[in-house]
Amino acid sequence: xxxxxxxxxxAIPAALSWFSQSCSSSGGSEPEAVSDSxxxxxxxxxxxxPGYFWSNNYISNETSYLHVIDDLxxxxxxxxxxxxxxxxxxxxxxAAIRPRLAFIVDIRRQNLIEHLIFKVLISSSETREDxxxxxxxxxxxxxxxxxxxxxxxxxxIESTAPDQEFxxxxxxxxxxxxxxxxxxxxxxxxxxxxxxxYREFFRQGFDIKYDSWRxxxxxxxxxxxxxxDLNDRYRNWLASEETFQYVRTMERENRIIPIVGDFAxxxxxxxxxxxxxxxxxxxxxFYVSNVEFYLFRQRKWKAFxxxxxxxxxxxxxxxxxxxxxxxxxxxxxxGDHITVTLVQNxxxxxxxxxxxxxxxxxxxxxADEL
Numbered sequence: 504x505x506x507x508x509x510x511x512x513x514a515i516p517a518a519l520s521w522f523s524q525s526c527s528s529s530g531g532s533e534p535e536a537v538s539d540s541x542x543x544x545x546x547x548x549x550x551x552x553p554g555y556f557w558s559n560n561y562i563s564n565e566t567s568y569l570h571v572i573d574d575l576x577x578x579x580x581x582x583x584x585x586x587x588x589x590x591x592x593x594x595x596x597x598a599a600i601r602p603r604l605a606f607i608v609d610i611r612r613q614n615l616i617e618h619l620i621f622k623v624l625i626s627s628s629e630t631r632e633d634x635x636x637x638x639x640x641x642x643x644x645x646x647x648x649x650x651x652x653x654x655x656x657x658x659x660i661e662s663t664a665p666d667q668e669f670x671x672x673x674x675x676x677x678x679x680x681x682x683x684x685x686x687x688x689x690x691x692x693x694x695x696x697x698x699x700x701y702r703e704f705f706r707q708g709f710d711i712k713y714d715s716w717r718x719x720x721x722x723x724x725x726x727x728x729x730x731x732d733l734n735d736r737y738r739n740w741l742a743s744e745e746t747f748q749y750v751r752t753m754e755r756e757n758r759i760i761p762i763v764g765d766f767a768x769x770x771x772x773x774x775x776x777x778x779x780x781x782x783x784x785x786x787x788x789f790y791v792s793n794v795e796f797y798l799f800r801q802r803k804w805k806a807f808x809x810x811x812x813x814x815x816x817x818x819x820x821x822x823x824x825x826x827x828x829x830x831x832x833x834x835x836x837x838g839d840h841i842t843v844t845l846v847q848n849x850x851x852x853x854x855x856x857x858x859x860x861x862x863x864x865x866x867x868x869x870a871d872e873l
Contacts, residue, residue, distance in 0.1 A: 534603040536756035543686040546615070549778070550763040551770040553612040560614065561703055563592035564713035564721040565792070565825045567837060567844040569732040569739070572599050574846050575788070580821055583787030584779050586814075588766075588794055590617055591727070595739055596823065597753060598746040600788055604779075605753065608764040608771055616689075616696045618761035623680045624673075626754045631747040635660050640670035640705040649744040653737050657725055661709055670705045677701060720829070720841050733837070766794055766810065767803035776813040785815045789849065790823040793842075799864050808856045811849065820849040826868045833868060847871065 537545070576599070585602035587593040588609050597605050607618050628634035635656065636643050641663040647655055677697060681689060689697075704711055709725035722730065732738045740746045753759050764771025779786065789811070798804045826843045828836050833843040851871055861867050 534756075534758065537604075537758055537760070539683075539757065540685045542757035542760060543684050543688075545760050545778075546687065546762055549606075549760075549771055549774050550615070551765065551768055553763045554610040554765055554768075559703075559714035560590055560611070561617070561700065561711050561714060562590050562722075562724050562727055563792075565592060565842045565844065566722050566726075566730060567840045567842045568592050568595065568825070569730055569844075570837065571823055571844045571846050572732055572738050573734075575599050575821075575823075578819065578821070578846075580787050580819060583785045583817075583820075585788050585790070586775070586786055587788075587790035588614075588792050590614060591621070591724075592792075593759075593790065594621075594750050596788060596790055597759065598740040598749050599738075601749065602787060603758070603784060605759045606775055607759065607761040608766070608775070609761070610763070610765050612693070612763050613696055613700070615761040615763055616693055617700050618759070619681055620677055620697060620701055622754050622759065622761075623677045625751050627676075627680070628751070631741045631744060632656050632660070634747070635741070636663075637673050638704055639708050640665050640667075640673055641708070642666050642669045653739065653742045654729060656741070657709065657728060661725070665705055665708060670701075674698065674701050766791070767798055767801075767806035768810075769806075772810040773813045776810075776815060780815045783815075785817045786820050786849070787817075788821055788823060789814070793825045793827055795824065795867060796827070796864055804861070808853070812853065814849075816849045818848075818850055822847045822849055822852060824868065826864075831865065843868075 572595075575596075581600050581602075583600075583602055585593075585597055585600060585605040587596060587605065587607050589607075593605070593607055607614070609615065624637050625634055628637060630646070630649065631653075632643065632646055632651070635641075639660065641660050643660055643663050645659070647659055651659075674697075678694065681687065681697070710723050712723045713721040728739050728741055729737065730739065740750055750759075762771055762775075764775075766772065795804070795807070798807050822845075824845050824847065826833050826845065828841055828843060833845075835843050835845070837843070845868060847870070852867075855861060855870055860870060
């Protein structure tokens with residue numbers, strides 16, 4: 504164990520050194536691409552040992568995730584670094600705030616593997632139509648074009664049957680592309696998880712959803728993509744070709760980096776904080792989903808707060824969090840949405856935490872959200 508800890512301690516300064524040579528600081532210049540080798544090393548050296556989580560989060564289980572998009576634009580949250588957790592909901596927030604770098608931090612290594620699948624398919628797909636076609640292994644003969652509404656794009660792909668041969672071709676392509684990333688060092692279990700995850704998207708198609716005994720509450724992939732904001736507008740990252748292309752550029756430039764990390768752990772978030780500090784890049788958005796629910800339940804809340812203190816932030820840095828209305832509906836609950844999505848200033852959060860205002864999750868989600 505001592506040898507492993509020493510190796511990790513030495514690895515982080517090395518990571519900071521080579522990363523700083525390729526990624527420009529937040530001084531108004533255009534962000535630079537991260538090389539393939541640097542991407543792999545960041546994935547490996549920022550990550551910590553995975554933990555247990557009881558469900559397979561193939562897609563988000565949140566229905567209200569679009570309700571804060573206008574809030575983010577109103578308060579001017581943009582640029583900087585994005586930190587998020589979980590699967591596909593992150594792309595919409597990334598498209599909204601246009602960060603220099605994005606880090607997906609999740610306790611499940613399976614989430615890292617899923618984001619590697621997303622990375623390969625997004626990077627290599629010319630359009631959002633191509634991406635959804637390949638993600639679900641449904642080859643389309645007639646493409647609608649860049650101006651098509653997302654509802655029509657979904658309907659077009661949904662009208663095509665999944666194709667076993669197309670599925671095998673895409674799976675082989677994904678595995679081949681991942682093998683080309685130097686130093687990523689995926690294990691046999693990782694490769695098995697690639698096959699498992701992609702098989703589920705092929706098998707379930709647009710019906711795939713958060714894997715839980717409560718899954719009847721949660722949106723399918725189709726419903727998630729076609730959710731609307733508070734003004735009944737499609738705002739998912741796939742709703743327009745322009746937002747898809749932004750995320751695609753981020754993926755092609757290796758600027759969306761998935762890592763394994765525990766929000767209350769002693770390594771991943773603190774390593775990430777040191778990395779960002781060395782580049783003078785502040786966190787603009789930290790999307791925590793409903794992880795705080797589990798942190799309180801596991802008595803890890805204080806450790807999470809300490810980790811947040813180690814992240815470089817500004818007066819405009821914010822959390823995005825999701826609160827489930829399954830037990831105690833939130834005052835800002837909209838219609839029959841099973842979640843409420845909230846924005847809170849991170850500095851305000853830390854002041855409240857120091858003052859002892861957070862006795863439980865309810866205090867957190869009702870204190871002073873924006």
